[in-house]
Amino acid sequence: MPQEKTEALVLRGVDYSETSRIITFLSPERGRLTCIAKGARRKNSPLAAILDTFNHVELIYYWKEGRGVHTLAEASLLHPFPGIKRDLERCSFGAVPLELASRTAHDNEPSRAFYRTLLHGLGRLEQWKGSARLHCAWQLARLLAAAGFAPELDHCVQCGGEIGHNPGFDLDGGAVCGQCTIERRCGWSQLDALKALFSATDQCPEVEHVDALFRMVRAYMIRQTETDYRSLRVLHDMFGS
Amino acid sequence: MDAFRRLPGVGKRSAERLVLHLLSAPEGEAHQLSEAIATARARITTCSQCRNLTETNPCGICTDSRRDASIICVVEQPAGAMAIEKGGMYRGLYHVLHGVLNPLEGVGPTELRLERLYTRLDGGTVEEVVVATNATAEGEATALYLSRQLGQRNVRVTRIAHGVPMGSGLEFSDEATLSHAMEGRTPLG
Numbered sequence: 422m423p424q425e426k427t428e429a430l431v432l433r434g435v436d437y438s439e440t441s442r443i444i445t446f447l448s449p450e451r452g453r454l455t456c457i458a459k460g461a462r463r464k465n466s467p468l469a470a471i472l473d474t475f476n477h478v479e480l481i482y483y484w485k486e487g488r489g490v491h492t493l494a495e496a497s498l499l500h501p502f503p504g505i506k507r508d509l510e511r512c513s514f515g516a517v518p519l520e521l522a523s524r525t526a527h528d529n530e531p532s533r534a535f536y537r538t539l540l541h542g543l544g545r546l547e548q549w550k551g552s553a554r555l556h557c558a559w560q561l562a563r564l565l566a567a568a569g570f571a572p573e574l575d576h577c578v579q580c581g582g583e584i585g586h587n588p589g590f591d592l593d594g595g596a597v598c599g600q601c602t603i604e605r606r607c608g609w610s611q612l613d614a615l616k617a618l619f620s621a622t623d624q625c626p627e628v629e630h631v632d633a634l635f636r637m638v639r640a641y642m643i644r645q646t647e648t649d650y651r652s653l654r655v656l657h658d659m660f661g662s
Numbered sequence: 663m664d665a666f667r668r669l670p671g672v673g674k675r676s677a678e679r680l681v682l683h684l685l686s687a688p689e690g691e692a693h694q695l696s697e698a699i700a701t702a703r704a705r706i707t708t709c710s711q712c713r714n715l716t717e718t719n720p721c722g723i724c725t726d727s728r729r730d731a732s733i734i735c736v737v738e739q740p741a742g743a744m745a746i747e748k749g750g751m752y753r754g755l756y757h758v759l760h761g762v763l764n765p766l767e768g769v770g771p772t773e774l775r776l777e778r779l780y781t782r783l784d785g786g787t788v789e790e791v792v793v794a795t796n797a798t799a800e801g802e803a804t805a806l807y808l809s810r811q812l813g814q815r816n817v818r819v820t821r822i823a824h825g826v827p828m829g830s831g832l833e834f835s836d837e838a839t840l841s842h843a844m845e846g847r848t849p850l851g
Contacts, residue, residue, distance in 0.1 A: 432766075433766045433767070438670065438671060439670055439671035465827065465830065465834070467834075467835070467836030467839075468836075469798075470797070470836045470837075470838035470839050471836055471837070471838060473798050473799050473838065474766070474798070474799040474800065475799050476838075497837070498836065498837045498838055501837075501838050501841070503841070503845075506799050506802050506803075507802065507806070508806070509803060509806035509807055509810060512799060512802070512803045512806075513763075513765055513803060516765035516766050517765070519766060520765070520766050523766070651765065651766065651767065651768030652765035652766055652768075654768060654770065655763070655764075655765040655768060655769065655770035656765065658770035658771055658772055659763075659770060659771060659807065
């Protein structure tokens, strides 16, 4: 079996058998990558700490074509994101981008832009002093854009015309002008803030309407990826909507 | 053999070996084993106070008057309480969560049934809660959440220390443990 080496982010892990864990990573070359870490739960195994959720790691694994779970040979820690793990809001809201990555990235498919976006977003979250909810909305917006789900925000998605006044946001595609029919209107200031979220590549912009923006991005993500997110239900339980 | 293979850590070969052993052993041995399993299933339940596994309800630890009822140690699983008991240094009570906050797996405060812990604290005898969840992202999140929730209840919330295992060399420790140990250093003397 050929060995491969890559850097990756730990998305999630589950216990397997008495001593092993199955870890899901996001890697730039192989996309979502699932490996069994044999002996990771043994006493004194250094793998347990290295393969913690959120960690940025370097892996060496045995790749076998056609197999869903590969065998981890070695792992070393590049960055554990302590600034995320030691803050309740950051680590709770930070779980949503991880779940988005774990549900939308494909196995064995290069995901360089998606990987870079997630890694960059976690780095920014670690330093972020503002609302974790807003940062989460920004990270989700950036990841959705990297995965090809960016909404159309400059022209009406229904008629193609200028947005004009009294705009709305359609979860199926983006902004809607005042003349076209939409269940709920969002107003210009929210639409501008949404544009800022989707277009800010380097860091989360300081914008208003945090709760409304989070709800919009959350609903858009659920609709576009056709997935229910467990982390969102837990967030609601912990911090309300 | 299929029944044995459902047990953790038992593969095809181990199951075969266990079955052959039971078939070749005196008949009473097999009956004794099956009875022991049935009895354990029937008798062992979770303690209504601390949610630890027990044969009596409340459990022996909760009803032991020699234990310090002013301290509760919160652990993820019954195995955590067993490990601390083996250490023999802790004389307080326990509370077993049967899980940790894990947004990615959909485990939130509701699933951990934290109200039972809050009810125990409302009794007024508890002065300190030691959070002994594992040193993982999920364990840390649970500790932070508990600290926030319990902080409003006028109890001291502490976290167990994390670091290098006793008797182990630094060169055998992983980077994450070492950096945690370095950050949690304590003054000497």
